[in-house]
Amino acid sequence: MKKYINCLCLCSCLIVCGCITEYEATGIDEASDILVVEGVITDDESHIILSRSNYLTTATLGWTSSAYILDARVFVECEDDGSEYRSLPPSNDFPPRYIIMNGKLNPNSRYRLRIEIDEIDFESEDCFTNAWGVISCPTKTYIYNSEFSLPIKTPEIDSVFWTKRDTGQPVVIHIATHSPDNQILYYRWSYREDWETNSVFPMDDYPRYCWNFSNSRGLLIGSAEKTILGRVTDILTEIPPSNLRLSSLYRIIVRQNALSKQAYDYFENITKNAQQTGSIFAPVPSELRGNITCSTDSHRPVIGYIDVSTTTQKIKLISSLDNVYEVLPRPGCIPVEIEILMERYEGKIPNYYIQIPISSQPDPPPPGYVQIYCVDCTFYGTEQKPDDWPNNY
Numbered sequence: 601m602k603k604y605i606n607c608l609c610l611c612s613c614l615i616v617c618g619c620i621t622e623y624e625a626t627g628i629d630e631a632s633d634i635l636v637v638e639g640v641i642t643d644d645e646s647h648i649i650l651s652r653s654n655y656l657t658t659a660t661l662g663w664t665s666s667a668y669i670l671d672a673r674v675f676v677e678c679e680d681d682g683s684e685y686r687s688l689p690p691s692n693d694f695p696p697r698y699i700i701m702n703g704k705l706n707p708n709s710r711y712r713l714r715i716e717i718d719e720i721d722f723e724s725e726d727c728f729t730n731a732w733g734v735i736s737c738p739t740k741t742y743i744y745n746s747e748f749s750l751p752i753k754t755p756e757i758d759s760v761f762w763t764k765r766d767t768g769q770p771v772v773i774h775i776a777t778h779s780p781d782n783q784i785l786y787y788r789w790s791y792r793e794d795w796e797t798n799s800v801f802p803m804d805d806y807p808r809y810c811w812n813f814s815n816s817r818g819l820l821i822g823s824a825e826k827t828i829l830g831r832v833t834d835i836l837t838e839i840p841p842s843n844l845r846l847s848s849l850y851r852i853i854v855r856q857n858a859l860s861k862q863a864y865d866y867f868e869n870i871t872k873n874a875q876q877t878g879s880i881f882a883p884v885p886s887e888l889r890g891n892i893t894c895s896t897d898s899h900r901p902v903i904g905y906i907d908v909s910t911t912t913q914k915i916k917l918i919s920s921l922d923n924v925y926e927v928l929p930r931p932g933c934i935p936v937e938i939e940i941l942m943e944r945y946e947g948k949i950p951n952y953y954i955q956i957p958i959s960s961q962p963d964p965p966p967p968g969y970v971q972i973y974c975v976d977c978t979f980y981g982t983e984q985k986p987d988d989w990p991n992n993y
Contacts, residue, residue, distance in 0.1 A: 633652050633653065635651075635653075636652065636902075637713070637744070638650075639713075640911075641711050641751075641906060642911045644703060645699050646700045646702055648698040649668070649695050650672055651668050652669065668695060668696050671717075673716040674715050675687070675716075676702040676713060677713075679712070680706070680710070686700070693815060694815070695815070707751055710749055711749065712748045713745070713906045714743065714745050714746075716741055717742050718739045718740070718742075720739055722735075742896050745892065746891050746892045749860075752859075752860065754784070754787075755779045755780065756912050757776075758831075759776045762918060764841070767926065770838040770839055771838065771918065774833060774835055775789060775836050778831040779824070784830075784858045786821070786859035787832060788819055789816075789819075789822070790816045790854075791837070793813060793815075793853075795812055795846075795849065795981075796848040796849045796850075797981050798810075798847070799975050800930060803956065807978050807983050809983075811984065811985050812980065816837070819867070820834065841924065842926045842927070844980060846920070847925050849919050851916070854913060854916070855912070855913045857907070858907075859907055860907055867905070891906060892906060932970060933973075933974040934970070935970055937968060938955075953970065954974075956974075
């Protein structure tokens with residue numbers, strides 16, 4: 601059974617394959633400006649994303665940078681020895697993540713997440729209105745905690761592979777996994793994509809090789825509860841056949857975490873609620889609050905479920921030699937003769953055009969002009985190559 605929770609794991613509709621039982625939402629409250637917590641406590645470093653529920657609507661299904669909380673203090677705490685690990689400042693990638701270097705998890709210790717957020721306290725008795733009519737209030741610190749949990753040991757990924765049915769069809773990336781002892785039945789996956797893009801017309805004065813990356817913006821979950829031998833095969837993502845990610849070298853790093861039954865049911869119920877109400881977070885049944893509570897204000901709602909588990913990963917490469925990329929001419933990259941440009945732009949050539957020599961033909965035509973992004977690959981990425989990139993340029 602496959603579910604996609606798109607855009608920040610807790611903030612989107614899910615694509616559900618299989619039979620869905622009827623779900624009756626009770627204790628419905630209107631959700632506005634609620635803290636949404638996404639992530640998992642895992643070995644080495646844990647990644648946490650914090651956002652607000654009211655920035656996402658079914659009309660747009662999109663997020664703005666202001667949806668994310670960037671000034672919180674985030675910690676992983678160990679119950680046994682009281683040790684805590686504070687996060688680094690939020691990363692610059694999208695979506696921004698709090699990265700907590702908590703090291704290897706002790707399988708016999710319980711861990712939880714703690715979040716501290718300073719907010720303006722409009723109900724404070726110390727609020728006052730200044731001479732310009734502006735209300736000024738002190739800030740109040742709200743503390744949120746997940747439940748202490750023992751780490752779940754995550755099985756290894758069996759394989760990550762791709763399929764392509766026919767010309768014009770996307771490249772579909774799949775994952776296959778199972779638990780050797782059949783003890784793990786629920787999974788979630790995330791991934792990072794890196795890809796290389798090259799200039800259409802390489803020139804000495806412009807970068808020829810560039811790279812780009814993307815993190816999965818949603819949470820994929822799967823269940824082996826009703827599968828034969830506990831094996832799960834699911835789809836991670838699809839890439840259109842003419843997408844530049846496939847033009848040279850593409851890499852996907854897939855990370856797998858085991859889920860508890862409670863966490864899996866939580867995500868499933870969130871999905872059913874979204875399907876029934878036609879909205880993402882409004883209304884939200886009160887029983888879908890997850891395992892995170894506000895210790896400084898028990899009535900303050902928060903959405904999210906933080907599990908504790910180890911992480912396994914696998915890497916898959918797709919090369920241009922695999923013949924999956926279907927080349928389409930990039931707009932502006934078909935050489936244009938100077939006479940045509942002069943006529944088109946009233947005797948002036950725009951500065952976003954550049955002259956390229958065309959000398960590969962037996963009788964080469966006059967030099968042509970193309971738009972600058974055809975020779976400068978930084979329009980599609982950056983010159984910063986990943987440290988472990990396979991191609992050595």
